[in-house]
Amino acid sequence: MGEGRFDAIVIGAGFGGASCAALLARAGRKVLVIEKNNLAGGKTMSHARKGFRYSPWPIIGAPLGGSWASRLVADLGIGEHARLVKVQGRSMYRTPDGTFAPMPSSGSDALDPNVLFDWLRVPAAERTAVLEFMMMLSLMPPDEVAKLEGRDFHGWVQPFGLPASVHAFLVSNCLDDMYMVPSDQLDCAEAVSGLQKVLLGGGGQFCLGGWGVLAEACCAYVGAHGGEVLTGTRVQRIVIDDGAVAGVETEDGTIHRSATVISNAGIQPTVLRLAGARHFDADYVERIGKLLPSHALVGYRYFLGEPVLDYGYSVIFSNTSAWSRQRFEDAHAGKASREGFVLVEVPSNYDPGHAPAGRQLVMSASMCPADPEMSRDDVKAWADAGEAILFAAHPELASRIEEKVLYTAKSVSNATRDAAVPGAGGETIGIAQIVGQAGRAKPSIRTPVEGLWIVGCDAGGTGVGTQQAIESGYVVAEAVLG
Ligand SMILES: Cc1cc2nc3c(=O)[nH]c(=O)nc-3n(C[C@H](O)[C@H](O)[C@H](O)COP(=O)(O)OP(=O)(O)OC[C@H]3O[C@@H](n4cnc5c(N)ncnc54)[C@H](O)[C@@H]3O)c2cc1C
Structure with a gap:
């Protein structure tokens, strides 16, 4: 049995979980955050390698004016730790x-x-x-x-x-x-x-040190305001007694008690795995199981021997790069072009302290199916289609690469949510914001199990990934506080 009882337990310290936990702590609630990774941030978790520090893939904050990230930093007074900057992009x-x-x-x-x-x-x-x-x-x-x-x-x-x-x-x-x-x-x-x-x-908001720093600052806020943060700890099970939440069990068998559990682990993993389908009626389980994920982004991190690009971020596109459902499916089957937009981020051009002197990191991303079980060759074909566009735009780049690291939908799933249904887990955002899954049709932050809430991109927010996760953090915190 874990020590003490918490007003709320938050599973996962992605942008949704970390912001919600900090906002509850700000309101005087005793909060326990349990995160399976060693650092907070989820899909934005900061990485460090060979003197570089960066977000794991290109993450462009938008909008710039009226961003939820700016509001969160101001409300928590954490601007000294999470320094948000405006970066001029060059599409x-x-x-x-x-x-x-x-x-x-x-x-x-x-x-x-x-x-x-x-x-x-x-x-x-x-x-x-x-x-x-x-x-x-x-x-x-x-x-x-x-x-x-x-x-x-x-x-x-x-x-x-x-x-x-x-x-x-x-x-x-x-x-x-x-x-x-x-x-x-x-x-x-x-x-x-x-x-x-x-x-x-406008667009082009970034956080010095990588966006993950903002989630880390939220967790530090929880720790400084009467709560606890357990990192490197996976929640194995949500404990439900008589139809109501009673706490969570971590993988070492420890049970932490609370009548309020807020899950940032994704609605499908939460309902189908952590809580278990038997606690919900069949219609709800069927609906949750059928929700479609957004697509993934895959690409490369290029470690360069010298600086080559002079912008902070870019989107490369053409008259033929917009995706349709049919072309995406055909491309997946190898029957159509894989040309899509390519995102590029060069962190040291807006955050010089985070690359060794005279070196540069360039990160690329292009769309790909979210299935973490895709073969490496298949994923590579998608990433290489993006790379071909990047190299065509910047012919000087290829010869300066000292090392390149592929990241895949599997990398995203490993770092964030488990695949609870086939084809899902590696999504860039969460449940896709498609017809029938957005607006009033989006899943509710409240689950049918009393005291079990969903936070993050799957419920409660709108807009671009990082934005809707933080918006969800606000919406859930407000609802839990009543
Ligand atoms: C390649 C890529 C590029 C992106 N680019 C952009 C961009 O340009 N702009 C933008 O706004 N957004 C971008 N995003 C999307 C954005 O990062 C996400 O939408 C947002 O960060 C998701 O936040 P979240 O709170 O919903 O969940 P997540 O970030 O998925 O966080 C979930 C957290 O829960 C933890 N967790 C899961 N299960 C357990 C468990 N059982 N026990 C304990 N902890 C658990 C995970 O480890 C993770 O920390 C990008 C994402 C990717 C992958």
């Missing part, structure tokens, strides 16, 4: 003639339409119509946005007949890499509200 548009055109800086966080139109080569005759569309999209009131729930973004945007480059910018440069699902599956209300935030608020 790259591969034009139909094959040249890579970097996006010019507009000098402000919000997007300047003229800069955008010149860069995307929008013909003069079409600019007024595109501008009207962008204004309508950016300024659509929340009640109108909400009415788009249940439709897919592609079906909604298609009739506007946007120029191919503008469509590519919105879908491939923005939505595909914000939500990790093709736009003909993506819920339109999620898509439009997400676009509004980045078009008006």
